[in-house]
Amino acid sequence: MASRMASITGVLLLLLVVPSSSSHVKFDLHGNIYPGGCIYVSMRIGDQVYNLDVDTGSVLTWLQCHIPNCEGPCKTWPQQHPLYKLKYDKLVPSMDPLCVELLQHPGNPEGSTCEYSIDYVKGVSHGLLIRDKFTLPIARTAHHIIPFGCGYNQQGFKPCQNLPVDGIIGLGRGSSVNLAFQLKKQNVIKNDVISHCISIRGGGFLFIGDYKHPNNVEWVTMDRNAEHGHYSPVLLGELFFNGKWISEKPMKVVFDSGSTYTYFDRQPYKATEDAVIGSLHKSLTTVRDNEFKLCWKGTKIFNSVDDVKPLFKPIFLTFGRGGAKGHKATLDIPPENYLVIKDGNVCFGISDHPRLGETNLIGAITMQERTVIYDNEAGRIGWFRDSCKGKSGSVIPSRL
Numbered sequence: 001m002a003s004r005m006a007s008i009t010g011v012l013l014l015l016l017v018v019p020s021s022s023s024h025v026k027f028d029l030h031g032n033i034y035p036g037g038c039i040y041v042s043m044r045i046g047d048q049v050y051n052l053d054v055d056t057g058s059v060l061t062w063l064q065c066h067i068p069n070c071e072g073p074c075k076t077w078p079q080q081h082p083l084y085k086l087k088y089d090k091l092v093p094s095m096d097p098l099c100v101e102l103l104q105h106p107g108n109p110e111g112s113t114c115e116y117s118i119d120y121v122k123g124v125s126h127g128l129l130i131r132d133k134f135t136l137p138i139a140r141t142a143h144h145i146i147p148f149g150c151g152y153n154q155q156g157f158k159p160c161q162n163l164p165v166d167g168i169i170g171l172g173r174g175s176s177v178n179l180a181f182q183l184k185k186q187n188v189i190k191n192d193v194i195s196h197c198i199s200i201r202g203g204g205f206l207f208i209g210d211y212k213h214p215n216n217v218e219w220v221t222m223d224r225n226a227e228h229g230h231y232s233p234v235l236l237g238e239l240f241f242n243g244k245w246i247s248e249k250p251m252k253v254v255f256d257s258g259s260t261y262t263y264f265d266r267q268p269y270k271a272t273e274d275a276v277i278g279s280l281h282k283s284l285t286t287v288r289d290n291e292f293k294l295c296w297k298g299t300k301i302f303n304s305v306d307d308v309k310p311l312f313k314p315i316f317l318t319f320g321r322g323g324a325k326g327h328k329a330t331l332d333i334p335p336e337n338y339l340v341i342k343d344g345n346v347c348f349g350i351s352d353h354p355r356l357g358e359t360n361l362i363g364a365i366t367m368q369e370r371t372v373i374y375d376n377e378a379g380r381i382g383w384f385r386d387s388c389k390g391k392s393g394s395v396i397p398s399r400l
Helices: 097-103 179-185 266-278
Strands: 024-032 038-045 048-055 062-066 115-120 123-135 143-155 167-170 193-198 204-209 218-221 237-241 252-255 262-264 285-287 295-297 315-319 329-333 339-342 345-348 350-352 359-362 370-375 380-385
Touching (some): 143 179, 179 204, 218 329, 237 266, 266 350
Parallel strands (some): 048 167, 252 359
Antiparallel strands (some): 024 038, 024 204, 062 167, 218 380, 237 315, 315 329, 370 380
């Protein structure tokens, strides 16, 4: 979920612990692209387990929150677990360095709270910055005091349609408030590296910390000057459909797991739409749908993407020179990474969005069946095809 929030840095007084021998924390992923609409982890915060949408496009982790005697708009979406109940001794004051940088003001000596507003592509979340204990899947007694948001008013969006989550885990780039930075600061992990693998069958895994990857990773250099929170290649992308170049100009790309679907700028989207329609198998006919812009029915009911893969062509996104001399890093997007099955029909999981301007979001649908690595230490983004089956790591799953 692409966030436009301000940069957050500062100093926290945190519990120092001994690093784990593996120097990473592993979470099980839950949910699915369709019909669930999001991929989430389960984590104990305070004394309650919550489900958090995994978002590499924003930096702040936050929960929907109940504030006693709330004045003004206080709106939350229905969720599985009870709302987090604000305890006033957990509040971060206005003069705290985290708040000063979050809100980009010099601080208010009279202010007892740090109130923020985060503008996402699909809505706005208002809340208060607080601190509480997180129980991580390292040991059942491993508690870590982490800053996060108490979101008491959500306007215009919810992260999932059919799998209500309780908040968002912000893993975006370039902020001392995100979870990976905090775990490194507390010596739980050695390096600020995030890896995830989203299974097309649902679920998958999330690693925070070092991740042992194979030699066939496609690497691109990370743009350190990208908008705050965004993981963008420094090189612009070029779009190909079935081997033919279709983007009129290079594309600014953002990898954003919090976006369920992939969104292209107007021209590359129109070119992709035209290419897909122009190559349609004669057995497919267009049907209207209230959720997707493009859907097709076949001569029989489709039960899975496997049924339609032979009927569609692959898309490729290339990024200049990669790690090897003269090598172009390529993100292959086969039909299973841009199609979903709905009500026996097949629908197009790529769209355009007027609020994104010239930004192109690579969403969770396109990340399926591959591990994506965000290496903030080396300043690079990588990916490789993967079955997303369980990897060795912490013996305690995230569903505590």
